[in-house]
Amino acid sequence: MQKFSFNRRLVIIIVCLIVSFALMTVSVTIRNKKSTPPLIQQFGNDIVGLTDRVVALPANGLSGSVSAISELLNTYQENQQLKKQVSELAQTKVRDQTLAKENKQLKQQIKLNDSLTDYTAISAAVITRTPSSWQNQVVINKGSSAGVVKNMPVMSGSGLVGRVAEVNKTNSKVELITDNNDSANRFAVSITTKAGKTVNGVLSGYKSATGQIVMDNLTTKSKISKGDKVVTSGLGGVTPKGLFVGTVAKSVGSDYGLSTKLYITPATDLSDLNIVTVAVTKQ
Template sequence: MPQFFSNKRLILLLVGVIFLVALISFTLRDRDHASLPEQIIKDVVGFGQSIFSKPTQYITGVFDNVDSLLNTYEENKRLKSRLEEFAKLQADVNDLASENTRLREIVDKKDDLRDYEPIQATVIARNPDQWEEKVILDRGTVHGVKKNMAVITAQGLIGKIKLTTPLTSTVELLSTQDPNYRVSAMVAGQNEVFGLIEGYDEKRKELILKRIDSNIKIEKGQKIMSSGLGGIFPKGLLIGEITEVTTDDFGLTKLAYVKPAAEFALLDHVMIAKRSMVTIDGTDGEDSTTKEEDES
């Protein structure tokens, strides 16, 4: 009799193991819907997890907030330090500007190639067929805009006024394919190097700086600015940065590819530089359209 009960327990154990294995294999199959027992188990486990996870998340959030406060405190200290440096720099700039004004008064020099009055404008139209060449602004002759005035963004020079109406003006961009479009430019550095922006490489999306003396050393990474010598653009407007230096087709002068500082494809708000300069006869030449040999 005891042996029978022992065998019975063994049989029940085997049956239980077989049932457990069958249940495991059933639950591991790929199915679209869970069985009722699985749903109950999942819901119970999920409820338990949510009970434990919420306090855990709360505690983690507290530590994250403390860490964020510490980071904010450190960042605030750095920003205050930078602000003090900026204030000092601003004071130096104001001091230099004041000194420059006094020196100008001493030498009785009233005009500068860098001087211009900004006219704020907004791009209101753009022809898809000339997307890289022209844009239309909401400022015209009644606002003081005239042909050949330089147009800039916060990033740098983008072009010049090509056509005006009383209420609008058309800008011809530096990326134009017009072979007669030239900009008198210089390579910024200890010794100013002059050249001409002539042409735009559409594949590279870069301007081409030409007519640089072959004996002059220029390097990748140098900034290109407007020289102010062409009689149209004020001096010192950022044009771009040199990406490659090579020679022209004849090997007589150097040629440089310049990545534009401004993004021609994304133009919204711009400034028109109303330049004031002195002509040969000594009169105010802001209304004159003098020779445009370099920037026509």
């Protein structure tokens, strides 16, 4: 390494800083405004994604088999409990089918084709996770060629886990709702209280200390109690209605005492994602 003079080094450092901030600003702007990243970035991401699968497949397979062995140990107990649940589920399912059929017929009667609750699902596997502490982001193996569009909601297990942040041809990035940046977890949600009132609002953050989603600035008079279910309201865009977000854990007055602040326990375990579902609304 040749020795630079002090001035030359200073110039290099300053130029690097300026270029760095310029690049960062540009890429953040593109991420917020455009529906897909520039073609070169997409192409690069697709190639890297394909190579990554070579490494990720054995790793994920290995972890799958390890957890399979550990799950084998308490299979018997689980089986006993599940048997009970299955018989109850059959009942619910039949009723569900009847209701869905009735719903469809009623919709036909009033000539309503697609309502906010309709969506189709694309299931995808998680390839890898961003090794970063502030970007809770996973890369999934479906992209624009499978019909994924930016900002679509992503679910896992029983509940909402995040939204699509960047779409390439064969893979896309999903920002989880545990991410605390300005846009990751702003979902329009509604809560049906015990009294039957509907309260609308927007998720506003994530409290990492307790692992709860925060919903601030609620100016409702109706009483929201612990255990009330929070679902997406379908208002304002690509998120369909009725995706389960979580249950209310605590309802407190906000910092200035003017509004209500809710803490919501997420419906799924957000730290352990393997298979996710992208909800596609008909637009």
